[in-house]
Amino acid sequence: MKKNIRIKDIAKKAGVSVGTVDRVLHNRGEVSVVTKEKILSIVKEFDYRPNILARALTLKKVYTFAVLIPYADNNNPYWAYPLKGILHAEQNLKDYNIKIEKFFFNQNSKKEFRIQFENLIKLNPQGVLLAPVFSDEVQEFTSKLQGNDIPxxxxxxxxxxxxxxxxxxxxxxxxxxVAGRLASINLNKNDTILVVNITGDYKSKEHFVNRNNGFSHYFKEKPYKIIQIELKDNFTHVFDSVIAANPSVRSIYVTSSKVYKVAEYLKENSLKHIQLIGYDLIEANVKYLNHEYIDFLISQNSVKQGSKGINYLFKAVVKNETIEKQDLMPIDIITKENVKYYGA
Amino acid sequence: MKKNIRIKDIAKKAGVSVGTVDRVLHNRGEVSVVTKEKILSIVKEFDYRPNILARALTLKKVYTFAVLIPYADNNNPYWAYPLKGILHAEQNLKDYNIKIEKFFFNQNSKKEFRIQFENLIKLNPQGVLLAPVFSDEVQEFTSKLQGNDIPxxxxxxxxxxxxxxxxxxxxxxxxxxVAGRLASINLNKNDTILVVNITGDYKSKEHFVNRNNGFSHYFKEKPYKIIQIELKDNFTHVFDSVIAANPSVRSIYVTSSKVYKVAEYLKENSLKHIQLIGYDLIEANVKYLNHEYIDFLISQNSVKQGSKGINYLFKAVVKNETIEKQDLMPIDIITKENVKYYGA
DNA sequence: TATAATTTCGTGTGCGAACACGGCAATAAA
DNA sequence: TTTATTGCCGTGTTCGCACACGAAATTATA
Structure with missing residues (x-):
């Protein structure tokens, strides 16, 4: 494990000054082709990597990243968690002069999304982290970002x-x-499984479609009856009739974090014999998990998604490293027994 | 969010030079009680935190951490994973002049452990990460470390x-x-659950005792029969008779990462109707998980344990931060369906 | 009072990278 | 030949911190 090579070392090897090396490294011109080539070859040979500590120290430049995500409220607590991770990462990168500007929009309002992304663009950040909720608008937005060379x-x-x-x-x-596997636990042949999609006005459904497809795929050639229903936020009435019409329902799979609403329903109607599976460790869900109205939660590590997002921007923009095009989070299976280790 | 206060700022506020502030901060004496008090009060008031970038840059001092863990081999693949995490963290901290010296010992040899820790002590590292396998020896070792003020x-x-x-x-x-919950899936009343402890010559059993206790606790007032057996590495013969004597065994819980050995047995004896649950994402286990001889693996995030260990040393020793006395890892539930996200 | 010993404090340098500025040479324009 | 203009490159400073060195102020001793 030998020491990292420094600009000074490169300069000595090339027989020039550090200023010259610096000019080559930053493409600031004013260097003859010959010396440039020579320096670049040395850089390559010894795998020069700038000391980011020194760089962060000397650069008064503040890196600004922008975040564009839905805001959380009582009826939509999910996005509080990624935000938590974002704030955490910000704290972690404080020494590196990273500032993070947050822009929030109503999950159901294309207009707000548009307003916020206009604001964001004005800021001209060095990088953006966003939740691509509305397809068309996102397309338009990202084109602009590309135009400005903002990753x-x-x-x-x-x-x-x-x-x-x-x-x-x-x-x-x-x-x-995974949900399929969990939903089929303790089931008897010919029992019914109910798939519930609570999407509200949510327009970007790809996410949920994928979950449904995976679930269905699991049950190919398995002897269970599966019913799918689509619900709005206020669904008690509809649900009553579905349950009444299908007394053999033994397992419910809710494809979103709003599983706590179904849990609430099960509690109020004393339907504890029905298994319930849903997504995300938001507070309401955890409560019902502990009270055994929810059997399994699938966590998508929303907090960590936030922190990772910022860290990837940091790596790519500040450290100039190449990063993977995709980071798929683990599909955590949460029960009453292990939930407490996934909290913070 | 205002700027962090610097030594220079403190100096100005106190009406002294940076040198004096520095002497106070590092307890190097040669400062009058009056000015010392004044400086400390300013430090406290403005919550001064040294810029660790600048510090790492200026300190030519190389921090040396030492690691003392069992080595991995074919019969004991577990410790390869924490090591992976350790190496990963080392890579991450490269910029901070952190060197990590690794010492390995045979998991069953107190003698080797002793030899290695003597070697380690000679190195006089700034911090140590160790697997406390042998109680008495660890006691002796840690006393020495304390004597030398090595955390x-x-x-x-x-x-x-x-x-x-x-x-x-x-x-x-x-x-x-958690294992109890998983082991009781799809069981009928009066089915039998078999608990298998494969401990080899392993002397430090506390770990496994805890797992057993938790498992037993889960089954209090539940209508299942539970049998516990203790096995050495080579157990085929014993196992034959246990299975023969208990045809109602429908679920097996192996309290260690050697669950793959039981899976192998199940496979050879075509006992696929028996559920199997064990620990850790080592290669052999993952193989049987994918072939459905193992139903659930409980992961203790061994890789992350390694990296966290190093990071905690870094925080405590280099950054001088206080850290939690305990970091309990999540109890990850792994199935065939989600295993691929827990690999690296 | 003069000098030595000690306490108390300030100054200067270096860590590695970034960048402004200025210098020297070769060539072009006067 | 003199004066600009350009191409090419070196020097010096800064970031915040640590630490060596030495200077001043204070106290002790002759």
Whole structure:
């Protein structure tokens, strides 16, 4: 393990001054082709990597990253968690002069999304982390970013067509498979499984479609009856009739973090014999998990998604490292017994 | 979010030079009580934290950490994983002049452990990460470390009596509960569950005792029969008779990472109707998980344990931060469907 | 009072990288 | 030949911190 080579060392080897080496490294011209070539070859040979500590120290320049995600509220607590991770990463990178500007929008409002991304663009950040909720708007937005040479990272869901730096999230299909495995526990032949999609006005459904597909795929050639229903936020009435019409329902799979709403329903109607599986460790879900109305939660590590997003921007923009185009988070299986280790 | 205060700022506020501030901060004396008090109060008021970038840059001093863990081999692949994490963390901290010296010993040889820790002591590292396998020897070792003011971190298992900086590992009891939950899936009343302890010559059993206790606790007041057996590495013969004597065994819980040996047995004897649960994502286990001879693996994040261990030493020794006395890793539940996300 | 010993404090240098600035040579324009 | 203009390159400073060195102020001793 030998020491890292420094600019000074390169200069000595090339028989020039550090200033010259620096000019080559930063493409600031004013260097003859001959010496440039020579320096570059040395750089390559000894695998020069700038000492980022020294760089961060000397650069008064503050890197600004921007985040564009939905805001969280009572009816939509999910996005509080990625935000937590983002703040955590910000804290971690404080020494490196990284500032993170946050822009929030209503998950159901394309208009707000558009307003916020206009604001964001004005800021001219060095990198962007965003949740690509509305396909068309995202397309438009990312084109602009590309035009300004601003790299961007997707979080939570993906739009493969765009030239993102990276996507951080979960493989929805695969998590559907896991859900299938969990939903079929303790079931008897001919029992019924209910799949519940609570999407509200949510427009970007790809995520949920993948989960459904994975789930269905798991049950090919398995002897269970599966019913799928689509619900709005306020669904008690609809649910009553579905349950009444299907008394053999023994297992429910909710494809989103709103599983706590179904849990609430099960509790109020004393339906503890029905297994319940859903997504994400938000507070309400954890409560029902502990009270055994929810049997399994699938976590997509939303907090970590946030911190990873920022860290990838840091690596790519500040450290100039190449990063993987995709980081699929583990599909954590959470029960009452192990939930306490996934909290913070 | 205002700028961090610097030594220079403190100096100005106190009406002294940076040298004086520095002397106070590092307790190098040669400062009058009055000015010392004044400086300390300013430090406190403005929550001064040294810029670790600048510090790492200026300190030619190389921090040396030492690691003392069992080595991995074919019959004992486990420790390859924490080592992986350790190497990863080392890579990450390269810029900070951290060197990590590794010392390995045979898991069953107190003699080797002793030899290696003598070697380690000679190195006089700034911090130590160790697996406290042999109680008495560890006691002796850690006393010496304390005598030399060398902080140390435990990994994988704990010895609460010693003055460790921190313990990183899993709550064995709690993981036993999780195993209980998983082992009782799809069971009928009066089915039998077999608990298998494969400990070899392994002397430090606390870890496994905790897992057993947690498992037993889960089954209090549950209508299943539970049998516990203790096996050496070569157990085929014994196992034959146990299975023969208990045809109602429908679920097996192996309390260690050697569950692949039981899986092998199940495969050779075509006992696919028996559920199998064990620990750790070592290669052999993953293979049988994919072939559905193992139903669930409980992962204790051994790789991450390694990297965390080093990072805690870094935080405590280099950054001078206080750290939690204990970091309990999540109890990851792994199935065929989600295993691929826990690999690296 | 003069000198030595000690306490108390300030200054200067270096870590590695970034960049402004200025210098020297070769060539072009006067 | 003199004066600009350009191409090419070296020097010096800065970032925040650590530490060596030495200077001043204070106290002790002759």
């Amino acid at each position: 961007f990272v997707f979080i939570n869901s993906d739009k493969t067509n765009s030239k993102r730096l990276c996507f951080i999230g979960q493989d929805g299909f695969q998590s559907g498979l | 140390f971190v435990f990994i994988n298992s704990d010895k609460t009596n010693s003055k460790r900086l921190c313990f990183i590992g899993q709550d064995g009891f709690q993981s036993g509960l």
